[in-house]
Amino acid sequence: MAIKDLPREECYLPGSAACPGCPATMAMRIVFKAIGKKMVMIVPACCTAVIESIHPKTSFNIPTMNIAFEAAAAGASGVEAGLRKQGREDITVVAWAGDGGTYDIGIQALSGALERNTNFIYICYNNQIYSNTGIQRSGATPYAAWTTTTVRGKTEFRKEMGEIIQAHHIPYAAQACVAYPEDLYKKVKKAKSIKGPKYIEIMAPCPPGWRFGMEKTVEMGTMAVETGAWALYEYENEKVTFNGKSKLILDGKIERKSIEDWIKYQGRFRHLFIPKKDVKRLKEIEEHVDKIWERYRACYL
């Protein structure tokens, strides 16, 4: 599939409240293209609830319901049940939430919906912070990253949401990244064609949150994958299949780049380089990524 094969239709309307260079709208355009207009989106408190813009106008040409921070998957379950009762199972129900709303406060509603076998797609755009409220740490924030609540750098490593999702043994889950739109498109299309609960997580580098130039969103996504900080894979019928550059890294066909190549462009890691290089923490980060890939190889190769 090439870029030109992606549909022309746009359900995201220009002139929204999103920051310039926003990864959320970048991802959303692809998701809208993959699912089309026959969808309902449930959005909890997060940047997207702001990006929608201000009443009585909205930038989304898709029926959207806003709900409390912790309740995306619960809201989606209700909408799905309502549509099912009306015989409208042709409509795709999508919960669209941030990493805070997924890894942290929304995890019980999400786990419940997956366990109840709710027929919906849950999409988490992961910008690794609570960005809407001014950059606080989340369970997805990487080790040593600055946020307003981790001023000397986060002291814990991020959790592996993908593996928590797999423990629910749902029919389909995937990890994607804004830098690979065709891959994201294919994954969302596939999720749409499968009945039952589906989960897709999209790596979404956020310029103001990570402190990098707003023209670099795509580059930061590419580097997240090439350094192995993020992996592209699908989980289907209990089997994990890596794809793209992540597959080459898993197979040992290419070496992952040094994490430094990715984080040195992000102001949130500046304290690891200035005033002098924090060799200890840089080594810890590198070793942690190595450990993750060792586990990936042991489990999924």
Next chain:
Amino acid sequence: MKKYDVRTTISYPTKGAMGKTGNWRVFTPILDKKKCVKCLRCWIYCPEATVIRNKDDTVDIDYEYCKGCGICADVCKVKAIVMERVGEKE
């Protein structure tokens, strides 16, 4: 557009819901159509949907709403788009 008579707050889809966001720009993308190879990278990556994909897969920029992030210039492999500071050429 169909309006709904329900007792809840409903917003309706509108282009420019936050106004003409083109005036947020500090830098403006300038496209050189002669260099463009129609790869559509700028179109697919533009976070604002302000790279317009024409029927023949050439592209144009919607300056009314383009926020000037510079992603289109950054992802263009043949440098058909350059960013210029607003007001530099006037």
